[in-house]
Amino acid sequence: MDPLEEYLRNIKIKGSYLKTGLAILVLTVVLMGxxxxxxxxxxxxxxxxxxxxxxxxxxxxxxxxxxxxxVIPISVRQQTAVSKAECYSADLQQINVELRILYRIPExxxxxxxxxxxxxxxxxxxxxxxSEALKEVTAxxxxxxxxxxxxxxxxxxxxxxxxxxGDLLVIEDVVIQNxxxxxxxxxxxxAKMVQEQEAAKAKFTQAKxxxxxxxxxxxxxxxxxxxxxxxxxxQDNPGLVQLQIVExxxxxxxxxxxxxxxxxxxxxxxxxxxx
Numbered sequence: 001m002d003p004l005e006e007y008l009r010n011i012k013i014k015g016s017y018l019k020t021g022l023a024i025l026v027l028t029v030v031l032m033g034x035x036x037x038x039x040x041x042x043x044x045x046x047x048x049x050x051x052x053x054x055x056x057x058x059x060x061x062x063x064x065x066x067x068x069x070x071v072i073p074i075s076v077r078q079q080t081a082v083s084k085a086e087c088y089s090a091d092l093q094q095i096n097v098e099l100r101i102l103y104r105i106p107e108x109x110x111x112x113x114x115x116x117x118x119x120x121x122x123x124x125x126x127x128x129x130x131s132e133a134l135k136e137v138t139a140x141x142x143x144x145x146x147x148x149x150x151x152x153x154x155x156x157x158x159x160x161x162x163x164x165x166g167d168l169l170v171i172e173d174v175v176i177q178n179x180x181x182x183x184x185x186x187x188x189x190x191a192k193m194v195q196e197q198e199a200a201k202a203k204f205t206q207a208k209x210x211x212x213x214x215x216x217x218x219x220x221x222x223x224x225x226x227x228x229x230x231x232x233x234x235q236d237n238p239g240l241v242q243l244q245i246v247e248x249x250x251x252x253x254x255x256x257x258x259x260x261x262x263x264x265x266x267x268x269x270x271x272x273x274x275x
Contacts, residue, residue: 164242
């Protein structure tokens with residue numbers, strides 16, 4: 001074969017190999033760009049040339065238009081975030097409250113949330129509304145009641161925040177982690193609580209003493225009544241004493257010491273014999 005023909009033939013072979021390699025590369029890029037994977041606990045929002053698809057993509061493998069469609073995964077799992085709020089009580093005391101908020105995004109509102117609201121849902125929707133609900137609740141309670149009734153404050157705050165957020169998001173729970181008061185207010189509340197505890201203790205002690213006194217009076221009246229009844233029984237039945245002696249006799253023959261008009265002493269004969 002002519003060297004020139006062989007050279008041209010080699011060039012054609014190499015060219016065909018290059019075309020095949022480029023086709024495979026383009027096909028691989030297209031396939032990779034046209035597929036996506038949504039991780040567990042997430043849903044995907046599809047944006048094609050600036051237009052948001054009304055249908056979200058479920059977790060797992062999916063396909064899209066390569067290079068023109070972007071898939072944004074959004075978590076539908078329960079999330080936790082911390083929020084702080086500065087409130088005022090009914091007695092105009094400044095109170096700083098730290099909250100832990102548990103929330104999640106329902107999958108049926110993912111597209112609307114992405115399309116209509118900017119930024120993180122917690123910062124833009126949940127935190128401001130929880131803070132607003134908390135301020136409305138604390139404004140009706142004194143600082144002392146806010147400290148004492150955390151569960152009640154929490155329940156009312158949660159109810160108010162849910163009403164304000166609506167169906168866009170789900171607020172699972174609100175936990176009051178810390179309530180900060182001024183040092184002077186904390187001291188005053190602690191002193192009042194100590195006084196209330198001491199007053200309750202004194203009241204209990206007084207009630208206990210009254211019950212014990214009433215019990216003693218009842219017992220004394222009962223004993224006096226018993227004595228009166230026994231005395232009346234002896235008076236009405238002179239033989240009752242002899243009957244009780246007979247009932248309690250242990251079977252040992254007694255010895256009578258003394259005589260005349262003096263008192264007689266009964267001693268058991270067996271006891272004297274043993275001596």
